[in-house]
Amino acid sequence: MLTDTAAKDAVMGEIKEILLEDLDENAAAIIGHEELIALGLNSLMLARLILRLNSVFDTNPFADETVSVADIRTADQLVTVYTRSRSAGRPV
Template identity: 40%
Template sequence: MLTTDVQPAVVKEITALLDEDAVDELGEVTSETELSALGLNSLAFARLIIKLETLLGADPFGGGGDFIALRTVGALAQAYEQALSNHAGV
């Protein structure tokens, strides 16, 4: 997957996990949206990470990456972009 496709894929998967009321309350999910504002519990967040790893073919946290330090949707997308970049260079 091209790295330019990562952010839309991340947003799409987040939106798919949220229920309709949460989407209405949040409005548009953008790169600046705080992950904490999404209201995802730990199980839903784990499902998101697994889905993104499968979809994008990269695991940004397998090498000890710190997902707890990520604050925004954009930062999550950048973690996957970096993992894809590192994987392509192998």
Template identity: 40%
Template sequence: MLTTTDITSTVHEQINALLKEADKPVRLLTGDEPLARIGLNSLLLARLIIQLETEFGVDPFEEDYVISDVRTVGALADAYVETLANLAAASV
């Protein structure tokens, strides 16, 4: 089972991979940074969500979360942490 640290690290890695691909600055991310401020426009955010769904096998925005309410790196990671935890609890 993935830990919170594993999930958060993967989210950060995927964000930086997209930023690098888009020729935007790559940096050490913190949870309170707004997604827009680090350079994620709506197209990059959509691509990120697709990549994270492929990585984790879940899309928290399908039912549990509204993407427009997720404004920071930490909130995005938390959406995946909580969705994966809920799935794990439901399968017990």
């Protein structure tokens, strides 16, 4: 079973990787409640982040359209949708 801590670590890790790749910035201070746009993620980076998280969690919480990507503002919200999707057994 995926714990909230493991899910948060995975999401934060992927965000940090994308920020390092695209902006060459260290995002070590991400807590989770910051808005993704404030961290420096643009729409293309968010799309890449979601593709990576779909692979990491082996689920796509946006596939059945009960959750919209447009409603996601923070890393904590990403953790929540991925853990719920994984618990519900939604495939990629």
